[in-house]
Amino acid sequence: MVERVYSSLESLWEQIQQDEARKLYPRLALFEALSGFKDKQKPRQRSEDTICEARRDFLDSFAYLCDVQKGGKTVTAAALQKLHISNFLWLAANEGVGDDILDYAMDVLEKLKTATSENQSTLQDSIFRLAVEKCKPRIQFYRDEVQKYARNCRMALRHRERDDIVIRLRTKLKKLSEPPPSLTVESYVDLCHDMRSAEINHIKTYSATAGDDFSKLAHYIWRLGATRSAANTVVEAMITVPSLHRVSQIRRVSAPETVEKTVHPSCMSPHEVLHGIFADSASHNPLQFQYAFNRLYQLDPPLARPIYTKMASREKVVTRVHAELQIADTFSRSRDMEFVDNDKYIGCSKSACYFCYNWLCNHKHCYVQPATHHKIIPGCRGPDNRLNEMGAGVLIDMYSKISRQIGQDIFEFLQQNAQPRLQYMSTEASSRAPSQLSATRD
Template sequence: MPPRKDKYLRLLCRFYEPLVLLAALGKTRGTHTSNPQDTSTTQSKRRRLLRNLSYLCDYEKGGETTSSIGLEENEHYFIFWLASNATRPRTCHNIVEFLQRTFAQIHSMITSGENGRGHAEHEFIDKCIEFAKSRVRKEIKLLSKAIEKCEKHLDGTKIIQDSQLKTWLNQFSQESGKSRADVCFQAYNQRKATEMSWLEDKIDTNNWETCLHGQASPFSTVHHYLGRLAAHVRRPKEVIEDSIALSHLFDEYKICAVQPRPSCKRPEADSLTELNSILGRMLPSHEAKVGEYKEALASLDQKFNIAHRVRRTYADENFQPRIHAEIQILEHFCTNQLKFVDNDSYIGCSKPACYCCHLYFQNHPSSPVVPESHQKIYLNWGVPDLPSGVMDPGYNSQRDLMNKMAKRIRQDALEQIKQKAGPLKWHADSLTEFTERTAELPPTAKHQGGSSFERHLTSLNTAPALHKSASNLQMQFEDFGESSESSFEEKTYSTTGLHDELGADFDSDIDSEGGVAL
């Protein structure tokens, strides 16, 4: 049966059409959202523990090993349910084995008391860094490239402080000859150094200039990766701290992996998959301003090749939906009617939720705790497949959830079309995890309320110099479009502010969850 005739396939088409269009308008949909970082209560400690354990499991960059953990309570023991984005069974097996070793070390530190804990803690951190060696190696490589760019700038000045900053930065470079663990500890130990404040001053004075060229400041990139490397020390430290405070969780426990369910199939394009047809299905049948929307979309298409981007997405063989780790956990708990510890339906994840996962949690009938989000669209996102289609027992609830999500997706797309607004400035999936200097950031970086495009317009009004001509912005779009075929290192390091908009869905440059001050 043709997709438009089958009710279930039509539901999927009607969901993905506005999502693909919205992604073509810009995958970054707003600034990071964050949850309260208080850790004074049992609940907040438990949430941070689940978040950090998930982080430790995420051992590769790019999203393939993104991990989530949910904590079940039954009358016999606690069960740590683990899920991953990984499609390779061996990857999942590696993560489970690592978590089992990790819990054994944690239990040993809890039972041994203060005696010898310092040595055990250092050994624990070393093992966590070793497990994540692939990620750490790439982060050091990207940091070193950014340091080289900073050095070129610092060499052009005769300021003594700049010379001292250059010397300080060299200790983190690959050329220093330090081990991966030593670089991580160095980044952690130097997080409050005077030179760090000098580096932050460079970010403040260089950001507006570099933004004019659609690029991130290399000083900002260095600061970011120092934060990422320091996190490989801070996160295990927090795991130990919270595990000791919540030692009862490790008395009787099990670690279980969620068996991933098949995702819904990718939608196929047909003769109706073109801009005006998609727009028509997004608008109410009685919409009086349909002509204005068509004119606005045509204008955006002329500037940014929206139709081409939509066609390219549907033609991309890598466009393959999969169920993200946090949704695997959520649906596993709901399907099997499992009980969260203290009825706290929080699911830890190694990185912030994407745009779709965030909407999924917001609209889920079980009302789970909504995770923080980086507000970026990854099109390789899917819901559990329903083999029986509309006859499946889960069809009605899935249909209602997807319709609620699609309503918000359409609203966001139509809002941008009406504004004739270009894409939002790209940002990393994670935060640096150093204390944010929000007093010195532009208002848009502090403002979390309102729609994404209210924040976008606030940003433009704050910095008139950021207004770009359509031709320059079009050139940026073309540049990052070409970079999507480059190697991992080139793609992830590219400083083009919009480079990730067309990159592979699991090729984020930074992939961890952040926001906690060091």
């Protein structure tokens, strides 16, 4: 009996690996080469309950405070588990929540438990200072970018008519590009946070093309102010949301290891991948697919082969189980774990990528639709650690759903003569549903 079960699980694993190598990763690689992003940024699913929205704001913001580095390693997700007399706050990160981050998160939580309307501003400043110290690597990156683009944009504004807006902007940009020695890191971040309304909008009006200096400056000012915004939000939410006062522990998910995946050599041809999509499609209208093949030929002409070249660079890809999928998997595997108020929302320090968005939206447990930047990232995989036979079957089913969705999106991209997108994974303005909390300092 044991041998038969093992043999069955082994065959399921073989199918998973075949699905990854011949369908999932080739389609992700093709779609990334074609578009980069599936669509424009999309906010999370909104609740009409103000307490629910405030709790979701808390989860997003607490996760952001724990995402201390620029890049993907420390991207953090958070969720609330309901217990009889208390609640647990769960954290996960793309490459695991380290001991130092867990200690820091617990320090933040202990401070939050003292929150009252009377000490709100003082506590926000205290948590903000703690976050600035812990998030130095990320903040320094954004500060360097702000200084660089503030200098460039200030020089560019010298050639503009000197109206009140230009004069005020150049004054602010001088302070950003040449900060006086007395300006602390906290004050620099607050300066950017305070520019999030009128000044950022003014900066954007001078942007001629996506990705120019004014566009980048607006983006990085917004990002640098995010630490202050997150510190303010977690305190406001703690005062507003009763269930947050009942958080007794922070628990972390043990992150699966990064794994290198290899695309099967026979699946590196863009046209062969499109043939597979055609075979899977519910519609077999030959004229539609002829148009799609012709469009692919235009984008990947025989001599240059830019799409094929980009796909070939993804023959081997290092994959992670992203943080929000780790938490979704933790809850879905246990019959005893419930979300607070049955709100199946998983907060995250960064909006979901294309893969994770589709995973959560297609999951049988009906997780709340997250915010998404829609970036197509081939280096993703589904939760696959410690799988039994049932879990392997679930993974196969999810990969089938995701692969079909990718195929449909590729087909639509080619049908609609769409163009590759250029946008940020983090945002120039909030991509989430508007907060129901008061906009302290916003």
